[in-house]
Amino acid sequence: MLQVQxxxxxxxxxxxxxKALDRVSFDVAAGEFLAIMGASGSxxxxxxxxxxxxDTVSAGRILLDGICVEDLSDAELxxxxxxxxxxxxxDYNLLDTLTIEENxxxxxxxxxxDPKTVQEQVREKAxxxxxxxxxxxxxxxxxxxxxxxAACARAMVxxxxxxxxxxxxxxxxxxxxxxxLEIMELxxxxxKATILMVTHDAYSAxxxxxxxxxxDGRVFNELLRRDRNxxxxxxxxxxxxxxxxxxxxxxx
Numbered sequence: 708m709l710q711v712q713x714x715x716x717x718x719x720x721x722x723x724x725x726k727a728l729d730r731v732s733f734d735v736a737a738g739e740f741l742a743i744m745g746a747s748g749s750x751x752x753x754x755x756x757x758x759x760x761x762d763t764v765s766a767g768r769i770l771l772d773g774i775c776v777e778d779l780s781d782a783e784l785x786x787x788x789x790x791x792x793x794x795x796x797x798d799y800n801l802l803d804t805l806t807i808e809e810n811x812x813x814x815x816x817x818x819x820x821d822p823k824t825v826q827e828q829v830r831e832k833a834x835x836x837x838x839x840x841x842x843x844x845x846x847x848x849x850x851x852x853x854x855x856x857a858a859c860a861r862a863m864v865x866x867x868x869x870x871x872x873x874x875x876x877x878x879x880x881x882x883x884x885x886x887x888l889e890i891m892e893l894x895x896x897x898x899k900a901t902i903l904m905v906t907h908d909a910y911s912a913x914x915x916x917x918x919x920x921x922x923d924g925r926v927f928n929e930l931l932r933r934d935r936n937x938x939x940x941x942x943x944x945x946x947x948x949x950x951x952x953x954x955x956x957x958x959x
Contacts, residue, residue: 708868730925740917884910
């Protein structure tokens with residue numbers, strides 16, 4: 708569903724060039740939960756920015772649902788982001804002046820979707836994520852967990868192909884982090900959401916089905932969880948991080 712083909716990314720000018728990504732290639736299947744890890748400066752955030760069309764590649768191609776993002780005009784890119792990409796933020800990014808229902812359906816409303824269809828799709832996603840009872844409330848009237856579920860419902864409501872999460876637990880306490888990760892796991896397992904998450908945290912990565920490790924802008928290794936339980940997978944992730952070199956605490 709997502710194809711990253713030999714992408715390179717350079718910054719700077721001819722006298723001072725930094726190569727942030729060096730011939731990175733991988734595929735993401737529909738319904739997969741992929742985590743991308745690496746130390747600071749490994750290229751993981753640059754990679755996510757290129758996939759999310761915030762930045763452009765210097766070479767190579769990125770295709771989502773067969774569409775090459777490098778071939779799109781600015782207007783086509785804006786439409787592509789709304790229809791194909793969902794974003795999971797650590798601070799929810801809900802608008803306090805809108806109800807939970809209006810927040811979830813915002814992308815559909817901006818696409819001029821029929822109001823009845825908006826309501827039906829919002830309520831279906833709210834039902835799947837267990838927040839139907841708070842749809843008429845405002846964000847400041849609901850719990851942090853309910854805000855997280857609303858933000859995740861918004862990321863999926865328009866039928867987006869790919870959900871992107873950049874350090875989604877980075878500023879959260881341990882309880883809120885666990886809550887968000889369990890929601891993302893539910894979205895992947897029960898709602899068949901395709902998720903790509905960038906994280907420096909081994910605990911967060913252990914919720915994914917596959918972990919891709921970057922080092923110096925290149926793919927260093929990958930791990931598949933398969934049928935192993937999460938604690939076992941977590942320790943395997945730590946072993947790879949140690950093999951990356953340096954202090955593991957710099958990465959986790």
